[in-house]
Amino acid sequence: MEINNQNTATSASQLPPPPFAVTGISLRDNQVVTNEDLKPIADSSSVETLRLNNIANISGECLANFSNSLNLRVVDCNGSGKVGDGLHYLAACERIDDLQLWGVALSLRDVIPVAHRKYKRINLGSTKVTDDWFPYFDEVDDLEVLVLRYANVSDDGLAHFRNCNSLRNLSVGGTKLTDAGLKHFQNCLQLEGTIISETSVSDASIEILSNFKNLKRMEIENTKITPAGVEKLRQALPQCDITWDGGTIKPSKP
Template sequence: MESLATVHVLGYGKVAPLLDVTVQCVVANLSSLYIESINLLPGNLKDKCLYLMSKRGCITDANLPKVLHENLRVLDLSESDVSDEGLRHLCKCPQLQKIDLNSAKQSRVNISSQGIIQLAQNCRNLQTVYLRRCLNLTDEAVIALSTNCPQLRYLNVGGCTMLTDRCLEALGRNSRFLKCLNMANTKITDAGIMQIATGDCKQCLKELDFKGKLQ
């Protein structure tokens, strides 16, 4: 007898968990009603919804708080259009370790230093932060990450064209576990590179990308 927890996929004879099919259906038909229902789900089911929503690029400032939970570890927003307002809700996620805000298509202009500073202050367990081509970031954003997130290991701020040597100095001083850093196409100079190369992170650094620096 077929389990009630599975359902046949027509035309292929394969079976998929009924739970997964249900989550796919909910995410494919997002509405205010469904979002309020998602808000009541346990964390493991919210993770499934978040994964599908991130792949579809349908996470917004409005629906993001409904799918967050206190044990969230990974959040991919690279395909979605969120702003500082959305990041404000990540105060619900103190265990967050990885956030991907890389610009998958056009450069981001709705994420600013204020949003990243709030993120760093609320999510101090961050280890991986991707912010490629977030054009409105200044040194203060990276400085906040370096001072508030002591476990920072992977940072991509390539294409954030306002960044200067100040953030490299902060990373070299505060981010002793930093392994990989992308600061391509920024305003850094050789002096800043020397700061990171001789800083407290020098024993851990494995990969640096400074190509296309503006100065």
């Protein structure tokens, strides 16, 4: 647990003298914890960060314990596949700006209660998200991280994010992305990392990619980008780590 946004406690003996506020909960990779174990911290209104990732034994019901955590900003349930049907318990938590749901079993009905938020980070990778979900996420212009890897989304759906010019990380590998779809992100000049591997992106996008001068990491393996295109990227982005079918090109020394 995080206490008063500062100290971390892993047992009751480490708790400070009252009064204190539990501001963060992290049970990452805990394969013992269950829904019942979370009941003692039910309605902790001070919780701002909730990390319940990669936990096999919890379901959506566990989120009922945080329905009154109105200060909640971070919800990280990556890898906890059964929590999706409990997102409606967080409907009143309007300050959430970081939603991490990689690999979670989801339906559109599950996400609608938490879609209308001013998000900075969204991870719906390896879920059943489709293009028609995106209009419900109607306040994403300040988005900094977007992860949709291995999701069944296309250029049409990705157009919803065309005004997200503050993006720093974009992961859309393993989607139906084409050169036309990548154009939606051409003004994202603050990008530092992108994954477009396993898509139909080709040499036609070299100019767009070359304009991302802040890129530090790029994954483009299993695309239609040719060795000649990769060489152009290497020259245009000498400080970028580029992973492609031929291996990894490390940044050149300053």
